[in-house]
Amino acid sequence: MSNVRQKDFGTPASREDETVTLTVDGRQITVPAGTSVMRASAEAGVGIPKLCATDMVDAFGSCRLCLVEIDGRRGTPASCTTPVADGMVVHTQTERLKKLRKGVMELYISDHPLDCLTCGANGDCELQDMAGAVGLRDVRYGYNGENHVFARTSTSGETNPRYMPKDESNPYFTYDPSKCIVCSRCVRACEEVQGTFALTIESRGFESRVSAGMHEDFLTSECVSCGACVQACPTATLQEKSVIEIGTPEHAVVTTCAYCGVGCSFQAEMRGEEVVRMVPWKDGKANRGHSCVKGRFAWGYATHKDRILNPMIREKTSDPWREVSWEEALEYTAKEFRRIQHQYGRTSIGGITSSRCTNEETFLVQKLVRAGFRNNNVDTCARVCHSPTGYGLGKAFGTSAGTQDFDSVEHTDVVIVIGANPTDGHPVFGSRLKKRLRQGARLIVIDPRRTDLVKSPHIKAAHHLALKPGTNVAVLTAIGHTIVDEGLFDEAFIRERCDWSEFEDWASFVSEERHSPEATESYTGVPASELRAAARLFAQGGNGAIYYGLGVTEHSQGSTAVMALANLAMATGNIGRPGVGVNPLRGQNNVQGSCDMGSFPHELPGYRHISGGETREIFEKLWGVELDHEPGLRIPNMLDAAVEGTFRGIYIQGEDILQSDPDTHHVAAGLDAMECVVVHDLFLNETANYAHVFLPGSTFLEKDGTFTNAERRINRVRKVMTPKNGYADWEVTLKLAQALGLDWNYSHPKEIMAEIAATTPSFANVTYEYLDKAGSVQWPCNEAHPEGSPIMHVDGFVRGKGKFIRTEYVATDEKTGPRFPLLLTTGRILSQYNVGAQTRRTANSVWHAEDRLEIHPHDAEQRGIVDGDLIRLASRSGETSLRAKITDRVSPGVVYTTFHHPDTQANVVTTDYSDWATNCPEYKVTAVQVSPANGPTGWQRDYDEQARQSRRIEAVEPAE
Amino acid sequence: MSPDKLTYMANQIAKFFHSQPENEAAAGVAEHINKFWEPRMRRQLFEMTDASGEGFDPLVISALGEIRRPEAQQ
Structure with a gap:
């Protein structure tokens, strides 16, 4: 295992610039101030025994195994919670510490099964390692006392009320409470890394147990199966089913996830040519050691029986x-x-x-x-996702790419998320964003749906502008209006970095009364006061960053909306440094x-x-x-x-x-x-x-x-x-x-x-040798930027001066009317990916077995539709049927579905309207009608039959 | 491509450039079409505008002079 397991320094790295020098077991080491004694020791090559500490999460100080002695200090402080100090002299192995640690381990092991040889974590268990490290040879307390290990008591054979059976509900990992040492690493990983808060420690003292949700099983709890808890677990309590089935990996290769545009780095942990598990790579600069359910677990499609392995013709x-x-x-x-x-x-x-x-x-x-x-x-x-980004950012800045790295979000004070649902579509970035929001950054969500970011545990958007689908440009131009109208623009930045006369032209354009929030409110559905407040917050709240997705681009005015975002970033001086920028969240890897x-x-x-x-x-x-x-x-x-x-x-x-x-x-x-x-x-x-x-x-x-x-x-x-x-x-x-x-x-x-x-x-300077050495690099990477470019447009825009462009709102021709009174918008869900070809061939389908139509209770009631009913979704292009999900996440008049399943094929309904500049289709606005259905549509039946016919493969004559 | 669709696409481009400074509008439409329209689309555009130009936004018509006529059929 030693060649597979990633080094764990015990506590996260400190970001202080100032350094401190100390001595650990006679070795001198210099580390940033704020580093824990545990981490400093690890960096010096001294491994202090530990159980509740991992560098994924903040120090907790509960296991009492990482105790050290420090010259001049009393007692035996925990090295994970003790910060380094200049001149500190630390001893990690003394008679006193040895005795204390052995005592702690004795207690742990007295309430832990001794099935190491047949345990899924055998060879990859920190508890096992620590028992070895402290020289545990005997447990004086025996194993017959109060415990969480056995279903029945050994003496009387009665049911043990403390025993909880294994929870195998999640398709990818198991939760075995009998092996839990209540170190709380999983709970903290769920909070601090993933930000879902699905796990907790219920009860207290000896009764303390890890619990998903309100004592639910993992599958039905809020757990999003990101795998952070499994990664954090030091024992077999939370364990990948693939490891239980196959065994421990023997070598590991760092590679990149092939799902969304976050591009997480993973360690593919292998046994021969068989993948045992994919574990997020801590040094991956996009994901910083985190993952989502797709990259972490949904790679089984690679060996799925549906894969076609021989060429075919007809x-x-x-x-x-x-x-x-x-x-x-x-x-x-x-x-x-x-x-x-x-x-x-x-x-x-x-x-x-x-x-x-x-x-x-x-x-x-x-x-x-x-x-x-x-x-x-x-x-x-x-073409069908971010071509307007290419056009819009190319026009405004001179190049077609996001301006920042993901680390930039750690310096952001105000975030606009528009037309994107990162907690589903770009989950690892979503987690990083939520982490920053929990630290106090403010959030503006511009989206017709109440996405999870609008309100979820410990996250609440300062403003949710729930606009009508298709009115992005009107809303963004009205934000521009407010910024100019109220004098909130950054004149110094604009004069230095942009063409001032183009700014003046844009300013006079947006200043027109018809672009004011008050004038646009009637058709955007966004209250003027709310829009003005959001504009003020973005312009004056410190570092302002814009993150956007296909809810911006997939409109007949997609390119115009991208230009409008660029205008806002330039007008508020939010380009060219950490914490700001215009960031398209790219769909595919x-x-x-x-x-x-x-x-x-x-x-x-x-x-x-x-x-x-x-x-x-x-x-x-x-x-x-x-x-x-x-x-x-x-x-x-x-x-x-x-x-x-x-x-x-x-x-x-x-x-x-x-x-x-x-x-x-x-x-x-x-x-x-x-x-x-x-x-x-x-x-x-x-x-x-x-x-x-x-x-x-x-x-x-x-x-x-x-x-x-x-x-x-x-x-x-x-x-x-x-x-x-x-x-x-x-x-x-x-x-x-x-x-x-x-x-x-x-x-x-x-x-x-x-x-x-x-x-x-x-x-120009990109080579495999460089990538192997540096891990990764952000283009441009050439003579001018030999180490790549984390942030673009630092000293000036690629095109020279940033270009302000007038963004006139033009209503889409896709309009609701008596026949098609509702607006359909489409999107993604966490567990499925794009057309689903990969994820549908994994156990991810337990979370999303079919596309559903989200509809507001008011609209559903009017149509006599009950939750779970099969409904017919029709537009002027076509019709399909699927089940309804009644929710007030969508506003009245708006319905929403995903496009992951071919038997629904939401795109039968979408129209051929497209972005004026790039022909990017207008997926996000389709006028539709919804009515009860009694079965699949004729189209669905025909399609099924045609697909079945066309997938026939001629039987091959057996060889003589 | 259906003539209606082509007209629609050209007019959509014109609609954007209508809002741009007046002296850049026609040139903007022409540049856009030159940059992104494959010759057979431009050929069809000219066939239609040479015939009547009906249904096209006047800005498309005024941009025609700056739109490159495709070379003869390949």
Whole structure:
């Protein structure tokens, strides 16, 4: 275990600048002031016995095992709660301490089962270690006294009222109260790290027990299954079921989670090529040792039986699939693509890069399109999520990325969270944000729903602006109005950093009476006084940071709203230092990276427009081909062109456009019109129903590469097992390119990164060697910023002067009326991820087995709908049926659902309206009607049947 | 693409630039379309505006001069 377990210093690191020098067991050590004696000793290489201390949480001082003696001080203070002092002389091992510790351990062990050999924590148990460390050889009290260990008393055989059976309700870990030493590490981890407050110590003294909620089982309590308590537990009390089943890991590899844009670092703890568990890596700079239920536990999809491991082809999508060799599949694809181009022209095919794949893989797919297909018809799922971020921040600041690192939130005084639900969508960041809020930072939530951040244990938003869906720009412009109207702007910052005349233009625009909170209240639904108070707080409350998600971008005015956020940050001087900034919370693990890598049809890697001759020349020289200077088709344009007949073939890597993109009927029609659809994925996803070639993909556990998270942090992904499908995804693209006759040679992803660095200035100094050394780096990483850039726009904006842009509110054309009187908005839930292809194939489904429609009690009553009823959700695009969940989290007139399940397919209902600048779909506003239903809709039945038919795989003749 | 959809998209862009300073509006529309519209979309735009231009925002029409006409069919 020693090579697997991460070093625990016992108490968190101190952040003081001042240092203190002390002596521990004759060793001199210098540490920051405020460090505990325990941590200083650990840093000096002296391991003081401990049980209730872990560096995940603050010192508690309850186990009395970490006692030390200090020259000149009386007694035996606990080293975890004693801060260091200059000149202090500490002794960690004396006769007195030995005796005390042995006595403490004797008491612990007298109420602990002695089943070490068959215990799940055998070899990874701190209690076991400490018994060894203090030389415990005998327990004088015996084991027959009052205890929590045995179900029946050993003497009379009566039921032991103190005994509690194991709670195995959580699918990923067990709670065995008989092994608990009540160190309270789990309770503190739940409070301090996760911020959910699901656990507590009930009762007192010998009766003290860890309890989930009000003495509930873990599954039905408020527990969000983040795993922090399991990680904190020093015994087998809270233990991963995978460890119980498999045993302890024998080696560990640091890698990056493949779920959301937080990009948590994990230690993949392995036994051979089998993952035993994923444990958050303490040195990971995005997550700082924390995790959520997805990254920590939901990796079982990697070995799920649904994974397709052999390539398959079929001529018509009505045929069953036929398993073929890789050679045949790739040859067939190459031949088809060449035929289509010959027949319909060079621009009749294209590709979609995956925001779930690595930077290197994404780079190769766009290279294949540009250099192999010789056009620019390449796009990525950012089209449907953060493309307006790219456009809006690019216009305002000059580059398309969040301005801060996640650590920045620790310096924030006022936070605006708009159109984001971080405790569900970006849980680890959500926990870090909540930690800061508990320390006193103020919060403004702008969201149609009452998200958990608005009010949850020890968190309460100062202002919740519950706007009507679709009115973001009006609300943000009204905040701008208030800032200008009340003279709250930061003139010095604006004069120095922005174009003053552009500011004046913007100021006069927002000052118009029609943008005032009083004038906009009638259609935004936000009370003017509340909006003004929020504006004042943001402008004057100290460091102000904006965090936003798809509730901002996925509107017909998504790009305008992003510009409005940039305006507010600049007007209040909240750019260019820790604690401030404009921070898009990115959806998928590598959506930042896929954008950086030139996945958009109009730009080459590094956000350089394809029309720029100089940039093209860099790539043309290296790749030996002439590049098309015209922008290519975006995903919705590809589908339009397909229906029209000018676009006939597509290579889709790790993306399920049929489920994730809006207006399912239109997507299906587009795919159906194509002659060669190649899906490269882990599973037969929904898009594959329309595919002619299926190339099996690999998981993040099976390849090397890098992901770039929402803070522009480039993290290493490391291979821990051989790809079950035979090849990592980059190898598949490489082989496809070779089949198309391209002279590509890469033997490792690091060579692809070298090509990225050589062609892309913001990545110039990025190498695998540097990443291995530094752990991670935030781009730009080049000669000017050799160690990367935690915070951007420090001395000036990338574009020079920050640009204020007028943001006129234009109401969406998606309007409610008598037929469709409610507004539907969509979002995510903690346990499921995106289209659910991965998480639905894990036990996470116990928390969310189906999509539900949240509806306000008032609207439900009017329609005769009771909680749990099957309802029909209809818009002008289509209809589907799902169960209702009645809640006042949504306002009257607003309904909400998630899009994780293909049998619901919320996107049958969403429309084809999209952002004016980027065509990012307007997922967040659809006019709908809700009515009771008596079964699935005709569409759902047809779809089910079609999906079943199209997933048939021809039985292979047995070999002779 | 359906003509209605193309008109709608062009007009949506125009709607944003209407609110921008007047001297930048037409150039803004043109720059945007040049940067993000694939040639076949621009080709269709010109086919439609050459024919009648009906349904288009006047700002789209005034931007036409600065929008690049795509090269002949590839």
